[in-house]
Amino acid sequence: MNPLDAAALLDQPPLTSAELIELEHLVARTLRTDNAVVVCQAEAITVLESVARSVAGPSHRVLNVVTGPYGALFGNWLRQTGAEVNDLALGYRTAITPDVFARAIAGADTVALVQAEAATGVNLDLPGLLSIAHREGALTVVDAVAAIGGEPLEVDAWGIDVAVLGGQKALSGPAGVSAAAISRRAWERIEGNPAAPRRSTLSLLDWAEDWLRTDRSRIPGTPSVLETRALLGALRRVHIEGIAAVEDRHRRARAATIAGVAALSLEPWAPAGRRAAVCTTVALPDPVPRALRTLTRPGSLIAPGDGPLEAELFRINHFGQAADLNVVLGGLVQLGTALALADRRDEVQQVAAAAWQTYSAIEPGPIGDMRIE
Numbered sequence: 001m002n003p004l005d006a007a008a009l010l011d012q013p014p015l016t017s018a019e020l021i022e023l024e025h026l027v028a029r030t031l032r033t034d035n036a037v038v039v040c041q042a043e044a045i046t047v048l049e050s051v052a053r054s055v056a057g058p059s060h061r062v063l064n065v066v067t068g069p070y071g072a073l074f075g076n077w078l079r080q081t082g083a084e085v086n087d088l089a090l091g092y093r094t095a096i097t098p099d100v101f102a103r104a105i106a107g108a109d110t111v112a113l114v115q116a117e118a119a120t121g122v123n124l125d126l127p128g129l130l131s132i133a134h135r136e137g138a139l140t141v142v143d144a145v146a147a148i149g150g151e152p153l154e155v156d157a158w159g160i161d162v163a164v165l166g167g168q169k170a171l172s173g174p175a176g177v178s179a180a181a182i183s184r185r186a187w188e189r190i191e192g193n194p195a196a197p198r199r200s201t202l203s204l205l206d207w208a209e210d211w212l213r214t215d216r217s218r219i220p221g222t223p224s225v226l227e228t229r230a231l232l233g234a235l236r237r238v239h240i241e242g243i244a245a246v247e248d249r250h251r252r253a254r255a256a257t258i259a260g261v262a263a264l265s266l267e268p269w270a271p272a273g274r275r276a277a278v279c280t281t282v283a284l285p286d287p288v289p290r291a292l293r294t295l296t297r298p299g300s301l302i303a304p305g306d307g308p309l310e311a312e313l314f315r316i317n318h319f320g321q322a323a324d325l326n327v328v329l330g331g332l333v334q335l336g337t338a339l340a341l342a343d344r345r346d347e348v349q350q351v352a353a354a355a356w357q358t359y360s361a362i363e364p365g366p367i368g369d370m371r372i373e
């Protein structure tokens with residue numbers, strides 16, 4: 001980098017209270033909530049750990065729905081608090097039906113759900129599962145990091161007690177600052193939980209005491225100026241475009257990708273009706289062409305599966321600025337070339353573009369999947 005350009009990164013003015021408060025408002029608007037917002041000066045995985053350790057303890061019974069590695073990690077933090085944790089893990093490729101969920105939730109006072117998992121490309125029928133959780137009176141925690149901006153999320157209308165947001169997926173923002181929206185009921189749970197962290201970077205109670213309940217003239221600790229300002233910029237940009245338009249772009253990208261993948265004789269890995277808008281996971285063909293192995297790069301549009309999933313799938317990361325028709329078409333052309341199917345190039349582009357154009361917000365799920373008892 002030109003040393004003169006570095007000045008824009010290095011010589012930033014201090015973060016102001018007004019900027020942090022605007023960020024909180026934009027996070028709340030993105031999550032469609034009036035609940036209090038905690039901004040965490042670290043990536044989303046940190047605020048997820050804060051939430052797990054704050055809401056759970058030895059007297060609690062938690063149903064943790066696992067559709068990928070983030071859900072599994074969340075369950076482990078919950079268990080470390082001494083809570084009784086039931087991981088509902090049916091294999092990442094099995095859709096969680098309302099019947100199975102309703103049976104598993106019996107006796108739980110807390111439910112943890114991951115709206116969409118980027119690693120597996122699997123999402124949940126969140127409104128349906130939440131209505132069952134409410135019937136049981138359970139506190140509801142949702143990891144929306146990979147879903148937010150891709151799939152609609154209505155924190156207040158759907159009654160989500162804790163919703164966690166990160167900037168680095170569909171919102172095209174930074175990874176270094178994250179946030180959680182916390183309902184009054186969830187604050188009561190946390191305040192009444194002797195196991196909740198205090199005087200710790202994981203403490204939500206410290207943040208409430210040192211910032212949310214003050215006159216907000218002084219930001220506690222040393223904020224990450226660049227990352228906080230970058231998330232503010234990302235959310236301003238999202239709301240200029242409109243959150244519904246951002247979601248629509250992601251869902252069109254999913255539709256175009258799934259159509260293009262089928263035209264290349266590949267199969268989506270996630271079950272029909274439960275495919276996340278953040279990225280499409282694709283079952284690896286057998287044998288795996290060498291050119292496909294070299295095409296997939298971690299963090300790029302076409303990426304290998306994470307960890308053990310590398311043996312089963314690859315990812316098409318059509319999120320953020322990549323939720324764009326031309327980006328998706330370019331990715332499909334690269335994929336066709338790697339599969340020695342360059343002769344299908346025009347056909348693939350046509351079906352993908354048609355799927356983008358004709359996308360309708362109502363995606364049919366498998367029979368029974370969308371039913372709410």
Ligand SMILES: *Cc1c(COP(=O)(O)O)cnc(C)c1O
Nearest residue numbers: 043044045070116117118145146
């Ligand atoms: C990407 C992602 C996160 C964020 O994790 P970081 O490691 O902080 O980037 C959290 N939850 C889910 C479901 C994700 O897909």
